[in-house]
Amino acid sequence: MQEGTQATTTLAAGRAGTRTGPRIGQRTIAFSSRPRIAATAAVGGPMEGDGPLGRLLDVVYQDSLLGEKSWELAETRMLCEAVELAADKAGLAVGDVDMLVAGDLLNEIIASSFAARHLDIPFLGIFGACSALTEAIGIAAMAVDGGYARRAIAAVCSHHDTAERQYRYPTELAVQRPPTAQWTVTGAGAVVITAGDNDGDTGGSGEYRGDDDARPRITHATFGRVVDMGIKNPFDLGSAMAPAAADTIRRHLADLQVGPDHYDLILTGDLSRVGLPIAMELLAEDGLDVSGVMDDCGLRVYHPEQEVGAGASGCASSALVFAAQVFRDLQEGRIGRLLLVSTGALLSKTSAHQGENIPGIAHAIAMEAPGAGKERGR
């Protein structure tokens, strides 16, 4: 009702697409300008360097302290370096960037806050646990698509040794871990988002009109709700996050009125070996067969022989896989359409000690290879 009224007013003022165009379905945003991903950067620690992404990372540090006095300072420096590298690859100085949207796993996101102090640009700190990457990309894409920022950087980091002692036990104890536990990725990733098309409204149901450069585009965002399925085990976060991932993917596909095969890849953040089959099963129960297109970043960071339990986790799980690997696949056309769904488990030491459940959240960002929409429509 209100939409109809607004659309009329908007059209009358010659600003079609700016009020109601951006929303499709119940929950999904269609970015009418299709912001560009100008560049990404990813840095990682020694274990990440030894893994399948090793040769794709921009920097592999030889030790997880990076020569700093604390793991927290090391984590902060990784985030700074990822942001600086990404800006540089996009041909920008950090000072040219209007907005940094960043988060991490630490209490009071001190890695991001302290990195922002060094980077010295307007800073929006976020917390979405391991869903931070797609939350940050979504906010940054709104800012760029709406013209509130000409250039924005979405960035996240995590560090195995800071997360381990904050959420579980003192790192030096080397407590034995059950097989459902995941290994927090040591690394940081940054995504530079710049203005997209201004030549017409290609959002929602619009047709892709082609573009003259080779940057992948951000087409849609679906922000998730918090979903609680009663999981209480902090060593099984994959199960805690799977229902949220399924919920967001289901709503996204319904809003676009497409099936899973609309995407070449639906890539969750860190469900890993335990959570991924649960999410796929939940989607199958809703008649959505994702078996041919779904994968999880948590299964792409380490080799099986690296013995990381159920797989990778942490904000840097989806950040390293996206920024180092999948962004290249998009840019070089090996993937036409991507739905990236970073997944977060919402707990603190306090909430766990107080016997609270561990709810999950997942935010989905749809992206396209340069020219991908051209031959395929929406």
Added chain:
Amino acid sequence: MQEGTQATTTLAAGRAGTRTGPRIGQRTIAFSSRPRIAATAAVGGPMEGDGPLGRLLDVVYQDSLLGEKSWELAETRMLCEAVELAADKAGLAVGDVDMLVAGDLLNEIIASSFAARHLDIPFLGIFGACSALTEAIGIAAMAVDGGYARRAIAAVCSHHDTAERQYRYPTELAVQRPPTAQWTVTGAGAVVITAGDNDGDTGGSGEYRGDDDARPRITHATFGRVVDMGIKNPFDLGSAMAPAAADTIRRHLADLQVGPDHYDLILTGDLSRVGLPIAMELLAEDGLDVSGVMDDCGLRVYHPEQEVGAGASGCASSALVFAAQVFRDLQEGRIGRLLLVSTGALLSKTSAHQGENIPGIAHAIAMEAPGAGKERGR
């Protein structure tokens, strides 16, 4: 350069104002649709009920546990109730709201995350320490102004007893506090933001065209950078935040090319008795005399005889003062133009123990009374 190019393209497509219009100066966003603040709600604990805001709060709880098992659950419930009350006052069901942007002071913002689980709408979790209110309003206003959300709620909370034990000492110890220390407000505030004008671009240098309802409008946002002046004392956060407040206010006024008296009130979040004079002094050094227009929310929550040290702090400091008191002043025309500048001190127990400084951040949101711009222009 790029701006010029974009403006031409944009005008050609008949969408003037959507790309470059929203940015003025170096750092400031001008919201072309001037989103409405449809309603606010504020709830507080017993001490807040005894203070000057007491009779203005929507709910005053008789004890700080609210009958819950833990202070954390009490804090979560306060946030839920503030959001539900604000939605109700705006004539909305919570389910009608497209986006909740919320944060608090707790590790992993569990109060906000658990409130979002109950409220069951798309959730963007933020962390900006006590700057959370204006960070949340800024993100929500971008979302509504850009058409990405029809209605959004920005909400924050804090609780004296959860903050005390998390950041300082076990609450039950009742450790003696130095006079520079502030008292974390127990309360929650919520701000409902709905679509503004669609009848022309009134952002940036545009003239106000009047509107036919009595809702205050959000006109500008200036997101701050992290500023570090070398403060290390966690019992003197006012001093830590004052430079960030001054930095953001200075940049905001420069971007708008106006003096401090453009505003009837420049209201910081929780600088309190120690930090406010420092911020005013820093602005005076830049030739900005704010003595007639500047005040701090931290001085408005408690009576002097309540013995809260230097004043109030916490996300709920600016939330309670804005949502319960200043919003009414705007709505009823006692204030024409407001610059609200929530201020955050960025520290964690870990960063403090590791000897790190406590940097600050501040985000500014400009608002106008209904019709305020009409007679005054910009």
